[in-house]
Amino acid sequence: EVQLVESGGGLVQPGGSLRLSCAASGFSLSDYWMHWVRQAPGKGPVWVSRLSSDGSLTFYADSVKGRFTISRDNAKNTLYLQMNNLRADDAAVYYCARGRGSVDSWYDAWGQGTPATVSS
């Protein structure tokens, strides 16, 4: 069974850091492009970042570029999102998702989400 389990969210002050984890089971992360998507309360999801299946390519939304870093550990089959210099508008539930399709445009597996709260 394909499963994604996120962890690492929490309360952090503005300017602080969080490291989110997404443990995958039932498939290998190295076979798929993987994404982070966030969703603020009462809002639609917003794409944040993606990592290529071979691990060589990373992409970021302009709003997080230079502050967030996506990576993975193949041995642990775990995806990460290092979030630095957090701002109030980064507060959201963060989901990892498996990309599918010829242009990696839809997500057939999602984690349960982990919340990031940014407040002093």
Place this chain on the structure above:
Amino acid sequence: QSALTQPPSASGSPGQSVTISCTGTRSDVGGYNHVSWYQQRPGKAPKLMIYEVNKRPSGVPDRFSGSKSGNTASLTVSGLQADDEADYYCSSYTGNNNFPVVFGGGTELTVL
């Protein structure tokens, strides 16, 4: 990249059909046949219901169907059931590597 436009709410009685629209631009919905729809229940992760405009993943009832005309995509739920009550989000490929997927603001579907 602006979010896709969805009506905030939709409703229908059990057994009826309801259609939810999703309007974008030529740069996203109108430019690619890569529109997806997700169902989200409170406190849960989104669940894929439709991909590539009109394809259903295994396990999704055929009461759910998708279509597209120009810059507007649509999700139709026929034979409404109480269990269909949820938020629905559309998404589209944008062709932009730095923002490959854009989502809609969501539609809250109520089964009366």
